[in-house]
Amino acid sequence: MIEVLRAGPLTTVQDLGRFGLRHLGISQAGALDPIALRQANIILGNDQNAAALEIGVGPLYLRFSSPCRIVLTGVDFAGSISNGTDTASVQRVLPGFPVNVAAGSTLSLQRPALAGAKATLAFDGGIDVPIVLGSRSTDLNNRFGGLHGRSLQAGDYIELADPGTVIPHQEVLVRSFAPSHVLRALPGPDYDLFDDATHQQFWLQPWGISHQSNRMGMRLKGKQLQLRQPVNLLSSGVLPGDVQVPHDGLPIVLANDAQTIGGYPRIASVIQADRWQLAHMSPNTSVYFQPVSHAIAVQAKQQQNHYFERLRATLDGLNAN
Amino acid sequence: MSTSASQAQHTIQVSLVGEDALLFEFSPITLSEVPLQTQQRIWQLYAWLDPQRSSLGLIEIVPGMGNLLLRATQKTLLNSLQDLVLSHWPQLSDAVTLGRTIEIPVHYGGADGPDIAFVAEQCEMDIPAVIEAHSQRCYHVYCLGFQPGFAYLGDLDKRLELPRRETPRLSIAPGSVAIAGSQTAVYPSASPGGWHIIGYTEIPLFNPSQSPATLLQIGDSVRFVPVGGVT
Numbered sequence: 001m002i003e004v005l006r007a008g009p010l011t012t013v014q015d016l017g018r019f020g021l022r023h024l025g026i027s028q029a030g031a032l033d034p035i036a037l038r039q040a041n042i043i044l045g046n047d048q049n050a051a052a053l054e055i056g057v058g059p060l061y062l063r064f065s066s067p068c069r070i071v072l073t074g075v076d077f078a079g080s081i082s083n084g085t086d087t088a089s090v091q092r093v094l095p096g097f098p099v100n101v102a103a104g105s106t107l108s109l110q111r112p113a114l115a116g117a118k119a120t121l122a123f124d125g126g127i128d129v130p131i132v133l134g135s136r137s138t139d140l141n142n143r144f145g146g147l148h149g150r151s152l153q154a155g156d157y158i159e160l161a162d163p164g165t166v167i168p169h170q171e172v173l174v175r176s177f178a179p180s181h182v183l184r185a186l187p188g189p190d191y192d193l194f195d196d197a198t199h200q201q202f203w204l205q206p207w208g209i210s211h212q213s214n215r216m217g218m219r220l221k222g223k224q225l226q227l228r229q230p231v232n233l234l235s236s237g238v239l240p241g242d243v244q245v246p247h248d249g250l251p252i253v254l255a256n257d258a259q260t261i262g263g264y265p266r267i268a269s270v271i272q273a274d275r276w277q278l279a280h281m282s283p284n285t286s287v288y289f290q291p292v293s294h295a296i297a298v299q300a301k302q303q304q305n306h307y308f309e310r311l312r313a314t315l316d317g318l319n320a321n
Numbered sequence: 322m323s324t325s326a327s328q329a330q331h332t333i334q335v336s337l338v339g340e341d342a343l344l345f346e347f348s349p350i351t352l353s354e355v356p357l358q359t360q361q362r363i364w365q366l367y368a369w370l371d372p373q374r375s376s377l378g379l380i381e382i383v384p385g386m387g388n389l390l391l392r393a394t395q396k397t398l399l400n401s402l403q404d405l406v407l408s409h410w411p412q413l414s415d416a417v418t419l420g421r422t423i424e425i426p427v428h429y430g431g432a433d434g435p436d437i438a439f440v441a442e443q444c445e446m447d448i449p450a451v452i453e454a455h456s457q458r459c460y461h462v463y464c465l466g467f468q469p470g471f472a473y474l475g476d477l478d479k480r481l482e483l484p485r486r487e488t489p490r491l492s493i494a495p496g497s498v499a500i501a502g503s504q505t506a507v508y509p510s511a512s513p514g515g516w517h518i519i520g521y522t523e524i525p526l527f528n529p530s531q532s533p534a535t536l537l538q539i540g541d542s543v544r545f546v547p548v549g550g551v552t
Contacts, residue, residue, distance in 0.1 A: 186340065
């Protein structure tokens with residue numbers, strides 16, 4: 001069992017998300033950076049969908065009452081493990097490098113190396129919270145799932161599921177992906193409501209990331225996009241990755257906690273293989289959209305899945321030796 | 322990919338959304354609004370596709386207002402899915418009623434229905450007439466969205482149609498009964514919102530630990546029943 005001594009805002013339990021319920025208005029939730037979550041779970045020998053902590057701001061202090069193997073992925077979070085008062089035994093926690101935590105140790109994660117970027121902290125066996133509507137993910141807006149449907153607080157206890165029988169290899173380092181700040185995208189269903197000049201403007205200008213971005217969506221700053229003429233669209237289902245253009249002309253890239261139905265024109269959709277980058281877009285940085293074909297989008301997703309298959313096979317090979 | 326077809330008195334526009342979703346937009350050829358009959362066909366489409374989720378590889382089936390979004394697994398052939406839906410559409414009949422009728426008790430007016438006087442004034446009616454106009458209709462769940470269990474209910478009595486508030490409220494209490502445009506709804510959870518709040522119900526609309534998790538389902542009929550005195 002793990003005791004939460006201190007937790008900054010936006011420290012939530014997430015798995016890969018909640019699916020098949022959008023017709024009831026239930027959002028996906030789940031890890032903003034599924035790449036980091038899948039990496040972490042593969043490193044520990046967990047199911048790729050096992051629940052872990054997504055850490056947004058920090059700091060986070062955890063005390064372990066029993067030994068546990070952990071790994072941090074995503075952005076570096078200035079993490080360390082200390083055992084009692086012996087300051088010489090402080091061990092640094094680096095992304096992608098699993099560590100064994102002794103009983104009685106305290107883990108501290110201070111702050112992301114880049115403000116606004118997210119880290120994933122996974123535990124051997126995964127976090128054991130009840131499965132609600134098919135997922136362990138926290139739905140912050142509607143306060144269910146995860147640990148009591150909210151961000152972690154001091155005094156919380158985290159239970160872990162039983163780890164598998166595989167004894168993972170001790171010495172591995174799996175590199176995190178670096179965000180390119182280029183989001184490949186496909187034209188959306190309302191692309192033709194914008195003229196050619198506006199299309200160029202959308203694809204060519206650097207878009208600033210607004211401070212108002214959150215798990216529902218990444219809000220962008222730049223020169224406003226104008227419709228050919230005002231339209232009143234009927235509400236329809238929307239999905240994470242959709243780029244909506246509301247009345248103010250500033251696009252919003254929908255993220256995991258976005259509502260299920262929307263009525264704003266959708267100029268584009270960010271391809272699934274690039275969506276993890278939304279977890280790392282810091283305010284005051286910028287992002288570009290790059291048009292790609294449907295075939296490229298599908299191929300990029302397949303390549304990503306192949307990466308995880310290779311990673312698992314490689315680590316399984318190490319464990320067998 | 323964006324194609325149009327004309328079937329069963331509807332123009333059907335099909336668009337690709339991202340790499341694995343299709344949006345079907347059904348526009349009646351003769352009317353500009355979404356008529357109930359189009360929506361009834363969309364409910365039937367939902368009811369027909371829902372049991373086939375695993376065999377067709379469907380992750381999400383999301384009815385909207387006059388449209389349907391399908392998100393498929395990577396292995397699903399979108400062209401085949403599109404053909405399947407377009408060939409099924411003409412087989413659907415008009416005026417098929419799905420779902421149950423659900424009664425929702427409402428305390429109209431007072432502190433929990435703060436906009437009822439404003440609505441009455443704007444609509445040039447008195448408050449009892451507003452309550453009567455709102456509670457004497459049978460509404461249909463056109464679709465759900467915005468929040469878990471938030472049902473878009475239509476159609477409101479034309480006399481009660483008002484644009485949304487100029488300034489949305491920062492927080493609307495769960496259970497608030499509200500109107501905007503040609504629709505009415507009950508807020509299942511606390512939320513910001515721009516609809517006019519005319520009453521309150523104690524009935525929970527969303528409970529994640531129950532199955533089904535939402536009180537209202539696509540195609541259900543809803544009646545609001547006034548309870549208690551009007552304050």
